[in-house]
Amino acid sequence: MVVPSPTPIRTKKTKAIGIPTIDLSLNRSMLSELIVKACEEYGFFKVVNHGVSKEIIARMEKEGSEFFGRTTTEKQRAGPASPFGYGCKSIGPNGDMGELEYLLLHTNSLSISERSQAISNDPTKFSCVANDYIQAVKEVACEILDLVAEGLWVQDKCILSKLIRDVQSDSLLRLNHYPQVKDINDWDPTPKLYQHQCTNNRIGFGEHSDPQILTVLQSNDVGGLQVSLHDGLWVPVPPDPTEFYVIVGDALQVLTNGRFVSARHRALANSMKPRMSMVYFGAPPLSSWIYPLPELVSPQKPSLYKPFTWDQYKKAAYSLRLGDSRLDLFKIHNNIGDKTH
Ligand SMILES: C=C1C[C@]23C[C@@]1(O)CC[C@H]2[C@@]12CC[C@H](O)[C@@](C)(C(=O)O1)[C@H]2[C@@H]3C(=O)O
Ligand SMILES: O=C(O)CCC(=O)C(=O)O
Ligand SMILES: [Fe+2]
Numbered sequence: 001m002v003v004p005s006p007t008p009i010r011t012k013k014t015k016a017i018g019i020p021t022i023d024l025s026l027n028r029s030m031l032s033e034l035i036v037k038a039c040e041e042y043g044f045f046k047v048v049n050h051g052v053s054k055e056i057i058a059r060m061e062k063e064g065s066e067f068f069g070r071t072t073t074e075k076q077r078a079g080p081a082s083p084f085g086y087g088c089k090s091i092g093p094n095g096d097m098g099e100l101e102y103l104l105l106h107t108n109s110l111s112i113s114e115r116s117q118a119i120s121n122d123p124t125k126f127s128c129v130a131n132d133y134i135q136a137v138k139e140v141a142c143e144i145l146d147l148v149a150e151g152l153w154v155q156d157k158c159i160l161s162k163l164i165r166d167v168q169s170d171s172l173l174r175l176n177h178y179p180q181v182k183d184i185n186d187w188d189p190t191p192k193l194y195q196h197q198c199t200n201n202r203i204g205f206g207e208h209s210d211p212q213i214l215t216v217l218q219s220n221d222v223g224g225l226q227v228s229l230h231d232g233l234w235v236p237v238p239p240d241p242t243e244f245y246v247i248v249g250d251a252l253q254v255l256t257n258g259r260f261v262s263a264r265h266r267a268l269a270n271s272m273k274p275r276m277s278m279v280y281f282g283a284p285p286l287s288s289w290i291y292p293l294p295e296l297v298s299p300q301k302p303s304l305y306k307p308f309t310w311d312q313y314k315k316a317a318y319s320l321r322l323g324d325s326r327l328d329l330f331k332i333h334n335n336i337g338d339k340t341h
Pocket of ligand 1: 104174317
């Protein structure tokens with residue numbers, strides 16, 4: 001028997017450290033400080049006491065599991081993901097691959113209702129459950145963005161949340177399903193060491209940052225998500241099915257003039273149990289201009305980014321690979337000593 005030689009995925013070391021947990025029931029002034037600190041230091045944190053009911057989460061999870069439990073032919077009726085619909089293994093248009101299948105939806109209720117015809121045998125129920133979930137997580141995202149604006153002493157406290165509350169908002173909902181890895185103790189003629197290497201290096205969703213403003217992520221009780229901290233170490237994120245993880249996206253990095261940095265993350269698919277994540281990406285309307293908020297620009301801290309519309313940014317993102325640093329395309333090179341300035 002010929003066993004292909006394993007091609008190990010280059011992984012940086014992982015480290016177990018505490019990811020900040022923020023209790024949304026604390027008083028506002030303390031909360032806004034804690035959230036700004038977490039966004040500055042990690043670009044990633046967990047929120048508890050978020051006010052989203054267990055039922056809303058459970059109903060969405062059930063719809064997701066039912067969808068992924070359908071036959072391939074049935075699931076493909078909801079695809080291909082170009083970009084919306086059902087996708088399997090292929091992520092985006094430029095050859096990125098991962099050990100997952102997913103459903104990518106625009107959050108606009110008309111779009112949800114149209115798509116749900118091909119997603120479920122009970123499309124009205126699916127639409128209803130998805131709209132309730134989207135509404136609930138959008139509120140969490142807006143509350144966090146208002147607290148960010150307060151913590152940064154921005155004059156218009158709703159300036160960030162208004163972008164994703166807009167009826168034309170380009171926010172998305174993504175359900176990811178990472179199939180289980182078969183038990184290596186099951187009968188299999190492949191040498192154990194090879195199996196071990198394969199099962200321990202499977203990338204579910206490769207390293208990337210999210211292009212949007214803010215991501216609100218929930219998963220079942222199966223681990224796999226990792227976040228990369230400034231020192232380059234991968235930190236495993238403990239799964240917590242009743243709470244949400246919040247991730248700073250590229251657009252918020254620009255809006256804060258680089259004070260927050262979008263968090264690079266990835267998901268491994270190494271578990272003996274299937275993993276499902278439900279991810280809300282809060283984004284502005286396509287026509288919105290994104291540039292650093294004036295309060296965060298000064299002669300000491302000149303603007304780091306050229307203004308762009310969300311539509312322009314999305315087009316740039318879709319022209320690049322998953323792990324590329326798209327923000328580099330919009331950077332202003334205004335360092336002292338930079339001859340081009
Ligand atoms: C490879 C790609 C997939 C992606 C679009 C892109 O060209 C680069 C960004 C990717 C990403 C990551 C976060 C979200 O999951 C996503 C929906 C998004 O907005 O940007 C995906 C895109 C996708 O899967 O279509
Ligand atoms: O499944 C996860 O936990 C991460 C998914 C993710 O990063 C994404 O959908 O952009
Ligand atoms: Fe992501």
